[in-house]
Amino acid sequence: MIPKKVNSIVARNTEKAPKSIGPYSQTVAFSHYNNLSAQLPIDPKSGKLVVGGIKEQAEQCFKNIKAIVESIDNVMNDVVRITVFVKNIKDSMLVDEVYKTFFPNYVPARTIVAVTALPMSVLVQIEALVSNGKGTIPNAPQAGNLIKLINNTGNAPSCPLSSQTVSFSHYNNLSAQLPIDPKSGRLVIGGVKEQAGQCLKNIKAILESIDVPFDDIVKINIFVKDLSDIEAVNEVYTTFFPDSAIARSTAYFPASTVIAVAALPMDALVQIEAVVSHGDGTPPQAVEDRHGIVIKANNTKNAPNGPLSTQTVAFSHYNHIAAQLPLDPKTDTIVVGGIKEQTKQCLKNIESILRSINHAMDDVVKVNIFLKNITDIDAVDEVYKEFFPGGIPARRTIGVSALFKDALIQIDVVASNAEGTPPQISHLI
Template sequence: MAPSNAVLARNTSLAPLDEGHSSQTVAFSHYNHLSAQLPVAAATGELVAGGITEQARQCLTNLKTVIEGIDHTLDDVIRLTVMLTDIADLAAVDEVCGEFYGDYLPTRTNLAVTALPLGAAVQIEAVVSNGVGTIPDAPQPGDLVKVARNVAQAPSNACSTQSVAFSHYNNLSAQLPIDPETGTLVAGGIAEQTTRCLANIKAIMEGIDAPFDDIVKITIHLLDLADVPAVDEVYSTFFPDSAIARTAGYLPARSIVAVTGLPEGARVQVEAVLSHGDGTPPQAVEDRHGLVIWAANTDQAPRDAMSTQSVAFSHYNNVSALLPFDATGALVAGGAKEQAGQCLANLKAIVESIGHSLADVVKVNVFVADLGELDELQAAYAEYFPGGVPARRVVQVPALAKGVRVMMDAVVANAEGTPPRR
């Protein structure tokens, strides 16, 4: 790709705007990252009347409007993330999704959180393929093919596809601790459930001929953060996977997010984003298998023994969860504003350490202990993103690690791409 690859933020007045805080969609290279859509009518700026069915329909209508505003369709969606305040509402959301989708189904992540902005019962976000790419002086042909696949060795779901690849990335549906043979939760506790989630991911990857160390980002949703040590013990038996990865000590970027509910009554689910060195057709054969994963850490931001701060592949960097601790491991003094500022300072340090800037950030996920502190967070956020360019998600979760008020993670553009193997 040409070095003029550029971050492209866009908005349409036909869908709700979050002016000054986020963009509806931010494209870079062959992907668009959309801000989470609330069930707000653009004409009124207020929540739609009705219950979960009406709210879910408005969220998807807003996504459709944003996507069509950039000359794409809902069939270009790679992943949908459905965030609820009551996991029991998932069946109603699934029914509404059936109104918008036919034969093709994106990958899906479903979870419940403590609260959503404006008191909504649901918000939905999307990652969308961008066949034309974002090179201003050399538009790319829009003929890249999306590849959606399911394998028999992992649990299937009538409302999603296990794996959807586009260009050099592959998104997997969040995996629950479901035994693919019985279709039910595995017996046992958190260790057995975590093992099953990761085994399901591995089965999908083996079914599509992808090595486990192609994972660049893992997100773990947990009902109880007290389960983290048990999860880590299992996690360390899966990562690093290969001899090469063990020699390099490679670990994906990672975020652990507390939730209030998961499908099927699970205690844990795991979402994975994979590198896809082959690319999707019709990328040239000589371009295949020529990209490497670049994992980077800097001493200017806190490190974590179970993850890498930033993992780049092709034209994206995936950043691990950011907590409000400085590089010495000290929690910043102050409240939500100061903690949000420290998370963003850590993001800036990581991004700059790999030769980028905050202008390259395309998506930020924000997890807060109390949405009542959102104004404080916004004040800090505006200091780092005064133009509100990144797409964004904001949710209130039941707990955050070490009792902090704010946590964030991010996706960053990587214009130079990653080099071929030597």
């Protein structure tokens, strides 16, 4: 009998990069992507923060990313997205100086935000999403010569240090969009509504330039300076979603996460990032009908529901889970207790969502944790280990200025989807 070859999660660590400061892996590969944990400016030899300021710290973060990427037989040009978290938004210019030395020619999609706090009181933390051309079916390269497709359009703001969108396999990864008028290169006039509208217009222009419908967005991340602005943002948001007759008939909204940040580039009030399905795939994958590999959206009553977000949106080999607050789904109120109780409820909600689509916590490849108080991370890890005893998923932790309902924690995840979404059935060969 021929043994089955299963599309599997592959977690890896290298001694050439710092050992994780919590129960997580440096990188977790599944199908055609490697999900890297956010890297801190730690010298892997000493296990301590590097000496110096923002430039030295940024350089160490990138060195750590490069060491991880090279340890899995990839190169820096395989990075499709970079996310930079700084304590001071003014430091982003100094980070850029270092960034250019690691990406002198090709530039990935990119997001930069200033957050309230970072682990170990560092000045910068950087994470990467990396292509994985050979896939993760053991001894069966799926498409080792898959290529990245980079696109920029004059109908959206351009930046010499980032590509507007980088496609690989069945996903388009867009750079976070600021409320910049592409004609003037300046922020649009007005308040948060006008700015949110421009961010979404820019995303739509990028998608139109690659012949992808707006409703192919599977995950939205909204970064706001003031969490109280979200109601105004939502008013604009609902004029863009749902966009098509099919989406309106099902009231489709992408999975979403709202992040209250300390500052944004150009002193913007809002910035929006999108992850988009790519039904055609990238060569040499066979061109498929745009809606042949379908988006599968799902909600369960066993987890909290938001009117403008789907709990989980699957496409191809990934499930994108909306940010979960520590809400009891029966009462829609914050659970009683402190950070441990709230962490447990967030993870229980995620587990309920995964179970509702016949998945488990073992299928999670990436975890994003948002904390009101960064010093709560040790208490979070005590609970976290109950749900991820093997410490497999890659992870990111940032401090935020506020969370809905005065919560102490919010968590979102990305999970593997071995069976794919119809008609793609490629988990077994």
